Amino acid sequence: MSSEMSVLTKRFNGSCSGLLPNGNFEEAPPKSQLNGTRVMGRYAIPHWEISGYVEYIGSGQKQGDMLLPVPEGAYAVRLGNEASIQQRLALTQGAHYSITFSAARTCAQAEQLNVTVAPESDILPIQTVYSSSGWDSYSWAFKATGSVVSLIVHNPGVAEDAACGPLIDLFAIKTLPTPQSSKNNMLKNGDFEEGPYIFPNARWGVLVPPMDEDDYSPLSPWMILSSTKSVKYVDAPHHVVPHGARAVELVSGMETALVQNVTTVPGLPYRLQFSVGDAGNGCVGSMSVQAYAASRSVKVPYQSQGKGGYKRGALDFTATADQTRVVFVRMGYIMKPDGTLCGPVVDDVSLVCTRNRPARRLLL
Incomplete structure (x- = not known):
């Protein structure tokens, strides 16, 4: 593993819950790695690896007359056509985890995000906005089939504007326990107490x-x-x-x-x-x-x-x-x-x- 790649691996021991390293993108790329808003270096965003047309978006930034929503803090990332961002995580093999992150549409009505931790992969539709803030928090779960996995978020869309695509922010992880039934309830997790990570200030769920x-x-x-x-x-x-x-x-x-x-x-x-x-x-x-x-x-x-x-x-x-x-x-x-x-x-x-x-x- 190269020295560049090694900084992308974060070890989580046992039960974990909370923000991924630079999960809110507040650690900025070096100015030498930015061409306007576009991130040029593959490893320019600390703790992340990028591919394709990826932008580093500041709070208050506009696209034409539209204000681009940043869910938390001062910065977020936008994925253009076929662009992706990934982070390597050292987890407990065989354990189940959920990922929570925030996303917003910035262009097309039918924007999607492909979330992958091999061999599992799913397309998450983000065209419906369920909050008045302009973004929503999403969850996705997977089983760690190895001790080191790569979380990949990819924009599979093909818009006329190559830079067009979802804006993402606030990545967190949580270990999911094995659900159990009881003598008083044949259903598991019937009270919904076990579920994805909810950000402390996320009033939108x-x-x-x-x-x-x-x-x-x-x-x-x-x-x-x-x-x-x-x-x-x-x-x-x-x-x-x-x-x-x-x-x-x-x-x-x-x-x-x-x-x-x-x-x-x-x-x-x-x-x-x-x-x-x-x-x-x-x-x-x-x-x-x-x-x-x-x-x-x-x-x-x-x-x-x-x-x-x-x-x-x-x-x-x-x-x-x-x-x-x-x-x-x-x-x-x-x-x-x-x-x-x-x-x-x-x-x-x-x-x-x-x-x-x-x-x-x-x-x-």
């Missing part, structure tokens, strides 16, 4: 994008099934959540489903219970959530005043297979006055078998 069913979810073992839309992972410091410190906001209507598969016994009865509420974020209106399990479903209506609150829902069903899919879908859409999508929060989800157990005989 973190998006969990759609994924293939074989992918590892940042909300594992929950999956987000959709073509292009996401759900939002929210925290108690910035939102009202029904239980604990985390919850999921269904911001994309019927286009997105929150799903978990659970092992069941055909013919046995089960009860699914959950909370539906609002995040106290000004999302006002009629918000109903439809829950599905086996051949049954229930619709739980909730009238939101946008100030927080929740109600409990329940669904009794009989398992028809050795695996049952639990599904939550938001019925309809709601927008806040600033034009951003919002929706109900789902939290505190539990599943138990309700088969009557034989009473114990009392010995007299």
